[in-house]
Amino acid sequence: MKIITDIKAMQKKADELRAIGKKIGFVPTMGFLHEGHLNLIREAKKRCDTTIMSIYVNPTQFGPDEDLDDYPRDFDRDCSLAEKEGCDIIFHPDSKQIYPDNYLTYVEVEDITSVLCGASRPGHFKGVTTIVTKLFNIVKPHVAVFGQKDAQQAIVIKKMTRDLNLDIDIVVAPIVREKDGLAKSSRNTYLSGDEREQALVLNQSLKMAEKEIKSGERNAEKLKSAIVDLITRQPDAVIDYVEIVEADTLAPVTIITNEVLIAFAVKIGRTRLIDNIVVQV
Numbered sequence: 001m002k003i004i005t006d007i008k009a010m011q012k013k014a015d016e017l018r019a020i021g022k023k024i025g026f027v028p029t030m031g032f033l034h035e036g037h038l039n040l041i042r043e044a045k046k047r048c049d050t051t052i053m054s055i056y057v058n059p060t061q062f063g064p065d066e067d068l069d070d071y072p073r074d075f076d077r078d079c080s081l082a083e084k085e086g087c088d089i090i091f092h093p094d095s096k097q098i099y100p101d102n103y104l105t106y107v108e109v110e111d112i113t114s115v116l117c118g119a120s121r122p123g124h125f126k127g128v129t130t131i132v133t134k135l136f137n138i139v140k141p142h143v144a145v146f147g148q149k150d151a152q153q154a155i156v157i158k159k160m161t162r163d164l165n166l167d168i169d170i171v172v173a174p175i176v177r178e179k180d181g182l183a184k185s186s187r188n189t190y191l192s193g194d195e196r197e198q199a200l201v202l203n204q205s206l207k208m209a210e211k212e213i214k215s216g217e218r219n220a221e222k223l224k225s226a227i228v229d230l231i232t233r234q235p236d237a238v239i240d241y242v243e244i245v246e247a248d249t250l251a252p253v254t255i256i257t258n259e260v261l262i263a264f265a266v267k268i269g270r271t272r273l274i275d276n277i278v279v280q281v
Ligand code: AMP
Pocket: 028, 029, 030, 031, 036, 037, 040, 145, 146, 147, 148, 149, 150, 173, 174, 175, 176, 177, 183, 184, 185, 186
């Protein structure tokens, strides 16, 4: 596996791969890899000849009071996990290259970025769409793989790709969970043993809501209240948001008549966790 840190070198390598007809699959990450990330490599490998993973903790998607400095990092471990999974290239730039002095250009998707995580993390998606566009221009992929774990991010990236006519297939891979149901996340390492136990309520509340919908409940407000009630029984859980929206457009839903996305962000102690489920009626 090759490690590339220089932008120009990455672009040259991508050009060479394209020139010999290789299909490039791309997996953007912030590192501290877990099974969720490794599954994205598998999905890329199924569809492409060469798999490139980026590992870059992007400062512009963190708010001033968020965990940019504390975000877990272990580049050597990441490299060995990615290599074992058959990743061909790791692109690992530094921030001086990505955002040089006097950097002034951003990419912004409107509307669907102002709800859910966008409402509680102002500027977050502007950082995400900017870095993903830049990475697309550096790695030049045919296919890019994202996780359903960040459901809103996947929808925003798909919209950006369509709106800007980017010639890239966006693939969304399912959420990978721990055996006990907790969605895998690099941020799970922040949880104490007790908080880790409390966090199980997140997946449990999604399952409860799914069951209610399958048994005929159609009132989104009632379902949201039931989720809030269940989650806030945990002593250290503080709800950031709980939303039920149309699965494709993120438009608000009052009466459930179609496929919906149930998504939330919850702080367990100091750790902000997100999770979601798509439910068909
Ligand atoms: P991150 O490194 O957390 O920014 O995530 C990089 C990519 O991995 C994003 O597309 C995430 O949606 C995806 N991802 C993170 N955790 C999971 C998970 N548990 N299951 C599936 N995909 C995930």
